[in-house]
Amino acid sequence: MGISDRKQREKEERRRQIMNAAQTTFLAKGFSGTTVEDIAGHAELSPSTIYLYFKNKEELYGSLSLQGLGFLLKELEGINDVPDDRPEAKLTALKESLQNLYKSNPLLLLSVFHFQTSEIMKDLSDNLVAEIKKYSTLAIRHISKFINYGINQGKFKQVNPTAVADIVWSMFSGLLIWEESKRALDSEKQYFEKTFDLAFDLLCYGLIKENQRK
Amino acid sequence: MGISDRKQREKEERRRQIMNAAQTTFLAKGFSGTTVEDIAGHAELSPSTIYLYFKNKEELYGSLSLQGLGFLLKELEGINDVPDDRPEAKLTALKESLQNLYKSNPLLLLSVFHFQTSEIMKDLSDNLVAEIKKYSTLAIRHISKFINYGINQGKFKQVNPTAVADIVWSMFSGLLIWEESKRALDSEKQYFEKTFDLAFDLLCYGLIKENQRK
Amino acid sequence: MGISDRKQREKEERRRQIMNAAQTTFLAKGFSGTTVEDIAGHAELSPSTIYLYFKNKEELYGSLSLQGLGFLLKELEGINDVPDDRPEAKLTALKESLQNLYKSNPLLLLSVFHFQTSEIMKDLSDNLVAEIKKYSTLAIRHISKFINYGINQGKFKQVNPTAVADIVWSMFSGLLIWEESKRALDSEKQYFEKTFDLAFDLLCYGLIKENQRK
């Protein structure tokens, strides 16, 4: 039992080791630009070993993407438990949540957004795409719930909450990718956080009803 | 004379025909996912014919990308000539400009932004990437000029104009791609325009100084 | 009549123009390394025009090779008419003949030997190869006749005349090609003539019976 436990854990660790290597490599070279050998090299394994843990390149990619979305969802769910229930507080919590995730593991978030927006999707199986979409739809729904809450409380303008959630989501992802693509050129760093901060503030400010501003 | 004129025009048309086919295909399948045979099929030509008009797959891709950026830049430059010189008017003109471009040729704008995705950039030659970057930097600079104008007139908050330009650009691109990726799944259409409208309004509203609102 | 004559001559000239261009190009880049477009470029014509004068690349090549062999054969036949009928004189005439041909048109001789020894043969049709072989066999036979003459007169050792002819032929061709391949590296020039002179002299000297030397 103890032995098989350890075996189990070792196996999990290998899996993680591969996923980490894959994440770095996919982000650095893109999906089709990345060869299985690349990943294997980073993971210090042989290519064939990868196939013991993942059915194929695509599934490895999918696991990565879903893992990231999973983290994100958990974070979003956590926001509901924020004691302060003013809608502005929810939004601020959302902003901070996203920023914290970014700070703790930029690759993770990058992958979530990068992966689903980029051409990579074209290479994936319909099943996987559907699952990714399901997760991100769920995330959008969470965000729109926060907006809706503000509207119901009469604090926010009468806007389509899903649309606003889409905007937040797109803006975040757009900035992330734009930042990354700029970095490719002039290697500015740490620029994203400030810009996203500003973007979010402007957006939120526009969201609040005029008579509700203090 | 007349004959060589016609020849010239026919040749140009072939070029365009190929570029159109390429645009559709690249958008549908990404750069490395697209085979030259795909494009040739769409253009109803043989693959080798493509090589009479473009040196290779990459250059075809580059022409497409730069062409789109060229259109966009021309449009942005046009905004300077808007007679109404209130900063809000500039921004509204910008919004309408982008929306009109999108309406007249969604593929074109999609490609401009989509093509910048770093996933694709990885496959391109440094030269081409540099040129694309140059163009988009120029575009950003145009947009930030409009923001700056509002700040100087005391109408807009004291924000970093380039950052705001980045936000507009990212938001636009993010929404475009997000929309497209959603469409791939549930084929909703014509949703983008409304969302972008809303996003832009919220953003602008947040941008204007409180004491300047009428 | 006069007109058709001129036409005829113009046509012949075009043919020659193409053959000249082809000779230079084939020697510079080899058979499969040379594209029809290359030749056309040198001839200042369009590729398709070449096909008005030659059925295909191979036949163009063949014509070149046979042309060279024709020149060579004519020269060899001329040696029979040399008034001085001592065998040594025939051999000296042969040596000078080859050297003169080389001096007047090195490309021509190079092509004769280079073409028939090199891998180019592998790309040619059996018919063409057979014809080239026929011609060169004829040439060999001429040379061996000179040797035979010396043997019959009791001046030369009792050797196989064809073998000696082969040796002369191979030595000449070998030196030509070796020289050319060296030139590719260190661009020495005008080295061939002296070396061939020496080789020929050594050979002839070995050929003459000892009691016949003066």
Add this chain to the structure above:
Amino acid sequence: MGISDRKQREKEERRRQIMNAAQTTFLAKGFSGTTVEDIAGHAELSPSTIYLYFKNKEELYGSLSLQGLGFLLKELEGINDVPDDRPEAKLTALKESLQNLYKSNPLLLLSVFHFQTSEIMKDLSDNLVAEIKKYSTLAIRHISKFINYGINQGKFKQVNPTAVADIVWSMFSGLLIWEESKRALDSEKQYFEKTFDLAFDLLCYGLIKENQRK
């Protein structure tokens, strides 16, 4: 240990197997006339397997060429150790050396000389060409050393030793290729050795000073 040894040997054998197949094929069809698929067919492997052992077609070709030159060089170096130090003996040893090499592996020698044909050289990278040249220059230098030795001893005429070495080399290569090209037509065999024997003897005889002949 034993296992890895066997693995190593198997791998070496595969390499050799490919090189053999390549040698035959290159000789039969030339460099550009040979497809990797041809070679793979002869080696009873798939084309992609070839690329596990050689970076590309050119490097495979180069290995072959250099290998042959290597054998040749070793043989030439061995001649210095011939106990009999009369210059004629050195030359006879040279002749026998070349003939033995030819008898033991005609393809090897054929390739050495055939591969140097400039036709083929044109397709190779500068690096490879340089290396091949370096090797063959070395070989020439060896041969010329034997000649020089005879001159210094007052046995040979005052000739340019390098020129004579060039002649030997060219003659050998010319005869080899000429023989092969004749064989392609009328499949005579075993003719080369006798002819080369004769050629060499004539040459050497011409080389020796008259007053030195016994």
Add this chain to the structure above:
DNA sequence: CATGAATGAGGGTTCATTCAT
């Protein structure tokens, strides 16, 4: 007669994936 435009056939090379050890 000359040519520009078009293409089909083929070649080199890469890489995800499998399989025997």
Add this chain to the structure above:
DNA sequence: CATGAATGAACCCTCATTCAT
């Protein structure tokens, strides 16, 4: 469990050749 070796399926691109003008 891990891997080295092998391969088939593509893909990009070149080029000899044809054909309509």
